[in-house]
Amino acid sequence: xxxxxxxxxxxxxxxxxxxxxxxxxxxxxxxxxxxxxxxxxxxxxxxxxxxxxxxxxxxxxxxxxxxxxxxxxxxxxxxxxxxxxxxxxxxxxxxxxxxxxxxxxxxxxxxxxxxxxxxxxxxxxxxxxxxxxxxxxxxxxxxxxxxxxxxxxxxxxxxxxxxxxxxxxxxxxxxxxxxxxxxxxxxxxxxxxxxxxxxxxxxxxxxxxxxxxxxxxxxxxxxxxxxxxxxxxxxxxxxxxxxxxxxxxxxxxxxxxxxxxxxxxxxxxxxxxxxxxxxxxxxxxxxxxxxxxxxxxxxxxxxxxxxxxxxxxxxxxxxxxxxxxxxxxxxxxxxxxxxxxxxxxxxxxxxxxxxxxxxxxxxxxxxxxxxxx
Ligand code: G3I
Numbered sequence: 001x002x003x004x005x006x007x008x009x010x011x012x013x014x015x016x017x018x019x020x021x022x023x024x025x026x027x028x029x030x031x032x033x034x035x036x037x038x039x040x041x042x043x044x045x046x047x048x049x050x051x052x053x054x055x056x057x058x059x060x061x062x063x064x065x066x067x068x069x070x071x072x073x074x075x076x077x078x079x080x081x082x083x084x085x086x087x088x089x090x091x092x093x094x095x096x097x098x099x100x101x102x103x104x105x106x107x108x109x110x111x112x113x114x115x116x117x118x119x120x121x122x123x124x125x126x127x128x129x130x131x132x133x134x135x136x137x138x139x140x141x142x143x144x145x146x147x148x149x150x151x152x153x154x155x156x157x158x159x160x161x162x163x164x165x166x167x168x169x170x171x172x173x174x175x176x177x178x179x180x181x182x183x184x185x186x187x188x189x190x191x192x193x194x195x196x197x198x199x200x201x202x203x204x205x206x207x208x209x210x211x212x213x214x215x216x217x218x219x220x221x222x223x224x225x226x227x228x229x230x231x232x233x234x235x236x237x238x239x240x241x242x243x244x245x246x247x248x249x250x251x252x253x254x255x256x257x258x259x260x261x262x263x264x265x266x267x268x269x270x271x272x273x274x275x276x277x278x279x280x281x282x283x284x285x286x287x288x289x290x291x292x293x294x295x296x297x298x299x300x301x302x303x304x305x306x307x308x309x310x311x312x313x314x315x316x317x318x319x320x321x322x323x324x325x326x327x328x329x330x331x332x333x334x335x336x337x338x339x340x341x342x343x344x345x346x347x348x349x350x351x352x353x354x355x356x357x358x359x360x361x362x363x364x365x366x367x368x369x370x371x372x373x
Contacts (some may be wrong), residue, residue: 044068114174122177204240
């Protein structure tokens with residue numbers, strides 16, 4: 001029988017354990033949530049409901065490490081609203097109940113995205129603006145109503161800004177744009193504020209972290225989008241920098257700090273919402289790879305915090321559960337297909353055996369304001 005990619009991953013992770021620095025405090029030392037809290041920063045993780053329910057060791061680590069949970073998939077349109085007259089809150093409710101038991105906050109991801117919708121939604125949007133608006137309103141009504149007690153911060157929109165390599169437009173082509181026109185984000189944020197006046201409204205995107213021409217232009221576009229919203233009086237409270245770090249891309253602390261300060265100057269909060277490390281290859285020595293990932297994470301998180309960032313969430317906690325180690329890899333929209341390469345990826349602070357990796361220590365030191373290593 002052919003070993004699945006998951007077997008290969010776990011086997012490789014186990015084989016590499018001796019290469020990862022261990023510490024006697026690893027098993028029960030204080031978690032990142034406590035270390036970050038001393039800096040006034042909320043540390044959180046993306047969570048999968050089934051992992052919290054079925055994997056007790058993972059659940060214990062999630063409770064110890066995170067002050068905040070965000071559903072990795074359970075808050076997306078296709079999970080919550082699989083058919084027009086069917087809503088399914090099971091996954092979100094599981095995550096919210098876990099969070100309540102462990103004194104954790106929950107943030108929502110995501111009300112609007114061009115991906116992760118079932119066919120019925122895309123077909124309804126294609127029927128025109130009036131139908132699109134009524135679908136949007138019904139979803140916001142039901143979802144924001146159901147989650148009001150548990151979720152006080154939602155990604156109202158995710159990844160709406162166009163990628164510089166295939167569009168000169170500000171907004172990405174999407175079923176929402178085609179249905180409702182270029183004001184669709186204004187409409188969505190206004191509607192969210194109307195439904196729940198005290199909810200934190202966040203715009204979330206990728207491609208703002210590195211020192212590349214792509215990231216330079218993406219930062220310019222994201223800033224133009226949120227500045228335009230502020231100028232038009234559209235309610236928005238925060239910008240989420242996803243933080244899917246491409247390990248060998250160049251990083252400029254100056255550019256990231258400037259961006260964070262510019263967003264802060266508009267009166268908006270800045271959160272890192274989906275931190276992990278995507279590597280160009282996953283076959284070489286894990287210890288050397290971990291060391292490079294940790295240095296990049298330390299530089300990025302230190303920079304964002306020094307410039308006024310207020311929360312850091314990883315896109316998962318352990319390499320046991322990550323989009324970068326999923327088999328098969330996730331469905332991604334075509335323009336965002338530069339996902340992780342096959343092989344034993346090591347994107348997160350804990351390894352597949354829940355041991356703390358150099359990335360965990362890099363985060364701890366960034367929260368403590370200490371240099372790396
Ligand atoms: O395939 C089923 C689909 O038929 C069903 O309708 C759906 C409803 O629950 O589940 C689907 O399963 C998988 C889904 O995750 C489970 O939530 C999909 O096959 C799989 O493609 C999907 O991948 C997720 C991907 O977003 C697309 O939604 C990854 O786990 C998740 O880590 C990834 O997260 C994104 C962020 O939302 C936005 N930023 C980038 C980040 C990484 O790609």
